Amino acid sequence: MAHYTLFVTELTILVLAIFLGIEVISKVPTLLHTPLMSGTNAIHGIVIVGALIVAGTADPDLLTGWVGFVAMILAAGNVVGGFVVTDRMLEMFKRREPPKKDEGGSSGKS
């Protein structure tokens, strides 16, 4: 019944992780909900682990080989794109600079 034990352990991990996720994510302010979504997008790119296992099979048959290859493209796009776009967004969030009345302050001065 080793397999059954493993399954129960995994199910426990799943349930605990869901509760942890709800706790952690409810602390994210609405200000950052778009980066939250693209950040979690990047995190589900973890399926790249599965893609690597399939694509890295030695001497795969035709289906495994191609499915692994396509899965690898999709997962790699997910991972790289997800983190890059999140970084790009978070870079833009700035606090208010100390208020200045001088002329050089804004980019749109004409």
Place this chain on the structure above:
Amino acid sequence: MSVATQNLLYLVTIICFILALRFLSSPTTARRGNWVGAFGMAWAIGVTIARPGVHVNWRIIVGAIIGGAFGAIGARKVKMTAMPQMVALFNGVGGGAAALVSLAEFHNLAPLPGRLHADISTAIVLSALIGSVSFAGSMVAFAKLQELLSGRPITYPGQQVVNGLLLAAIVACGLAIILGYEHQWVLVVLLLGSLAFGVLFVLPIGGADMPVVISLLNAFTGLAAAATGFELNSNVLIVSGALVGASGTLLTMLMGRAMNRSLANVLFGAFGQVQAGAGTGAALTGTVRSVNAEDVSIMLSYAQKVVVVPGYGMAVAQAQHAVHELAELLESKGIEVTFAIHPVAGRMPGHMNVLLAEANVPYTALKEMDEVNPEFPQTDVVLVIGANDVVNPAARNEPGSPIYGMPILNVDQAKQVVVSKRSMATGFAGIDNPLFLDPKTAMLFGDAKDSVLKLVAGVKNL
């Protein structure tokens, strides 16, 4: 490397991901958090490559280069207004990858002697099903947001019946596999059916509801990743999938609450349809007062407290930078300027905050609905730019209105309201807005960017 050692090493990734989400609780630490997450991902990739049985070959290298290049270029090039499409696309590819992994796993496991363990076959079925629905659904959502497809709900008679039958067929295939009918073709049928279902399930959902749909598909992809974790006995996939699933679910509920609609109503209500019948109940009477930019400039210059309500229309007109300039100009005159952000402003959760951050508006000037609503009675001028439904008092006053009960920004309680709008056309939801006929309201017709630039010039000249 034993399985236990692998799982121990993957624990580093789990900790990184949790920290990444933890750091997102403040804009000052969020960027660092994203890097911690990226490190965790790179670590997981390294550990996986070092696993016995994983051979680095051309499929891995070429696949990573192609996927990585598309991801990096897409992420660098995408406009901030197009962020919802981008997120939909990444949801889709993640779901697609999960579905493909389970297809390959089933292909390699099912012909082995002896039955698959029920938990493994259940996980394969779930990740194939949810992953495919997420892939196909996200592609339709992408096409709608990118306006390759009409944003209007696409409906036909008997739609619910067709969808219901299709779902029943998919579930039957899944049950057959779980109960021991482990033939490859059943999973292929299940995959194709799920793809079709994903398309059919998003088609009838209107453009205004896309924020909910994207959040939901985000949750789906998380669940697909978690199911893939069960199938590969990988804790890191289970935990990551659960975190994403929780996040997507929370955001879905939040969006639903902000629009005062249940999830069932969004998914099966076909928004536009319902509106047409219910929305025409109360005929609006009153006159529209139109003003020019000079008058508004004077109004703004003599105000003490100004609240700007930006909507997606502002972003479409690319007026964010002009709006920021106007705000800075007014502040330099000692006028208090804040931005009031409705939870569904923009096309996805938190979208408007990103659009304004891009225009260098400091996030400290952005206020959420609950925070800003009590301030409206003390506000001299509210400047509504490209927003409509989120400031519609009918949501508060007219029980017959289709948006009745939706929480709104109470701009009609301010002393004066100026609405910058292209024409008198109705908003995304297609509902009339009594705010525009309020005696306190002045309409500033024209392109948002032109109008705001005129205001900037007007205020400067005073």
